[in-house]
Amino acid sequence: MQQSILGAFYKNFLGNSPEWYKLTIIVLLLINPIIFAINPYFAGWLLVIEFIFTLAMALKCYPLQPGGLLAIEAVAIGMTTPGQVEHEIAANLDVILLLVFMVAGIYFMKDLLLYLFTKLLIRIKSKTVMSLAFVSASAFLSAFLDALTVIAVIISVTLGFYSIYHKVASGKDYHVDHDYGDDELVTHPNRDDLEQFRAFLRNLLMHAAVGTALGGVCTMVGEPQNLVIAKTAGWEFAEFAIRMSPITIPIVICGIITTFVLEKTKVFSYGVTMPAAVKQILSDYEQYQDEKRTRRDYVNLGVQGIIAIWLMVALGLHLATVGLIGLTIIIFATSASGITDEHQIGKAFEEALPFTALLCVFFAIVAVIIDLKLFAPVINWVLSFEGKTQLVLFFAANGVLSMVSDNVFVGTVYINEVATALREGRITRDQFDLLAVAINTGTNLPSVATPNGQAAFLFLLTSSLAPLLRLSYGRMVYMAFPYTIVLTIVGLFFTYNGLTDGTQYLYDNHYIEHSTEIPSKGGNSGH
Structure with a gap:
């Protein structure tokens, strides 16, 4: 009798999803607490990869259920807290x-x-x-x-x-x-x-x-x-657009x-x-x-x-x-x-x-990233460089992390870290302004590589239209690939060669006023 009950439960679990997918989710739910007990940092990154996997399988099973089970378990074993999840949802x-x-x-x-x-x-x-x-x-x-x-x-x-x-x-x-x-x-x-x-x-x-x-x-x-980013830097609409233009104008054309x-x-x-x-x-x-x-x-x-x-x-x-x-x-x-x-x-x-519910689950994963400080090593490593190299690395680091996480979260974390570095005197105001541009372009451009990089792409993937058109995660990645390569290469090139000179030109010709005010402490990871 017990076996038949378990068999019926397994049959019901995740509905008509492939058997191997059901088994994979069950195995992940079993091993996550063990890995978290051994190495919390590694377990956090494993959770991020697992959630991306559920997104990639969106046409086989809507990610809300498997992703939600992973998120609930993460809260239950202490990767994050309900309060932190609620904070992320409220901020967004x-x-x-x-x-x-x-x-x-x-x-x-x-x-x-x-x-x-x-x-x-x-x-x-x-x-x-x-x-x-x-x-x-x-x-x-x-x-x-x-x-x-x-x-x-x-x-x-x-x-x-x-x-x-x-x-x-x-x-x-x-x-x-x-x-x-x-x-x-x-x-x-x-x-x-x-x-x-x-x-x-x-x-x-x-x-x-x-x-x-x-x-x-x-x-x-x-x-x-x-x-x-604009709020942290103290930029208005026109100033933001002008500061970004040495990169964004070539990007749009390309x-x-x-x-x-x-x-x-x-x-x-x-x-x-x-x-x-x-x-x-x-x-x-x-x-x-x-x-x-x-x-x-x-x-x-x-x-x-x-x-x-x-x-x-x-x-x-x-x-x-x-x-x-x-x-x-x-x-x-x-x-x-x-x-x-x-x-x-x-x-x-x-x-x-349904997508709104999925997004709230995603914010639970973001809460894990915050509490386990998964991005901290990358941030500290990038800040150890100087000059144009630092700009390029900020663009690249933001781009890579935005491919696997929410670009809004990545951009917010980085701009707050850079603002802290400015307040502590580790960088100048000029370098802060340039880094803010690199962070904005880095989070926006390479993130087209995957559906989880941008909310608009994720919404498209999980819409009722995607299965009708056979628009899977893998197909989106494949079709976005040429754009990803072009936008990333052009973005990197103009971040290194055009950003400083272009911004200085704007200063010299008085199109924007050179601000020296240190950004106030604050900001959130919200949309």
């Missing part, structure tokens, strides 16, 4: 509110987004031009808005395209309910086109995701850690050139065109929607357009945190369109809440 409340409210707000604007992007997809004939448009638009928007908001828009639009084709390819009308995850419903003549369409959409998604990194590095509002080259050479799975049959279906859908659209529908599109303008103005002027602005989007959009049923509203939150 802004990004949690962003996920809960902004992603739901984008859901209620999907009619407008699908309308605009369908026109764009049908009108633009060249795949290369389309790819350049996606990466450039994502970069521009991320420089003034938020990368997660931008990627949420792209996911919503891409899911709309995919669902339209999958439904029609299955022989169903536009208005019929449909299971988009069941390829058996797709008629055989359409299956090759479906695979090609998936590859086409993966191209656009990865270009857009990299675009959020290209734009996010440029301004103090582009990424959450930029705000922390990033866009990389997009062009990838599309023309068709390497790393890029250069896939939209099948003619798919384009015809989307064109027919556009015509169908235009014919059936009523006056109320046009009014609704107009209202959503006004709300979109409000969104850009509110985010651009930073009238409130991104999450609270997202809440206003939900209220405005549902009020104007007459959506007052609780269950209708609830559907908008289905996409983001």
Whole structure:
């Protein structure tokens, strides 16, 4: 009887995940306490690697369950405390509110987004031009808005395209309910086109995701850690952008050139065109929607357009945190369109809440990194160097650590350590300013290498769209690889050769005022 109960539990454990994966998680849960008792530091790094492993297996099993079990065990055996986990979650409340409210707000604007992007997809004939448009638009928007908001828009639009084709390819009308995850419903003549369409959409998604990194590095509002760095250094919006420009301007140019080259050479799975049959279906859908659209529908599109303008103005002027602005989007959009049923509203939150829970688990891993001081040896080693070598090593160290951890956490830890070094007289204010630039670019650029490096990439990986398009962790790493190489090499080159001279030029020409004020002690590891 006991054996049958254990067998039933094992069968239920992690559901339909592969047997070897279930066994691996069980073994890790058994050995972690033993290793922690022997060597806490090594056990901490092992936990980080294990969590990354659960992310890499996201298409086999959503990382919340296995990653959550590892995090709970870490707290239970003393790697960190519930209080430290709660502190990390509280410090990152802004990004949690962003996920809960902004992603739901984008859901209620999907009619407008699908309308605009369908026109764009049908009108633009060249795949290369389309790819350049996606990466450039994502970069521009991320420089003034938020990368997660931008990627949420792209996911919503891409899911709309995919669902339209999958439904029609299955022989169903536009208005019929449909299971988009069941390829058996797709008629055989359409299956090759479906695979090609998936590859086409993966191209656009990865270009857009990299675009959020290209734009996010440029301004103090582009990424959450930029705000922390700017606050610690005492920089305003314009000063931040100007100080970063010796690196960020070449980075954006080289990033866009990389997009062009990838599309023309068709390497790393890029250069896939939209099948003619798919384009015809989307064109027919556009015509169908235009014919059936009523006056109320046009009014609704107009209202959503006004709300979109409000969104850009509110985010651009930073009238409130991104999450609270997202809440206003939900209220405005549902009020104007007459959506007052609780269950209708609830559907908008289905996409983001699992990822929000996963992010809270991630903050537990960050709490372990803090309590066990996993990054301390690297930080102390880098601070032992001087001059341009120190700048390059800061860029590289931030880049490597951001690939395996949250770039916001890495950037915050490093800028606080550098501020401490300045207060203790180990570095000059000039060197601090340059190091702040190296830290910002280091956390933003090489982190595109893995989905766990940037929240926008992780959100894409764990979205409902990723399994539909077969966008796995490994595929994301593979497709991001050329961008990673280009952004890292260009970033390192201009950090060593252009940063000091470029910044000094700005000083000499009075574009920025040379501040000598020592940063105040403080800061947190929050988004």
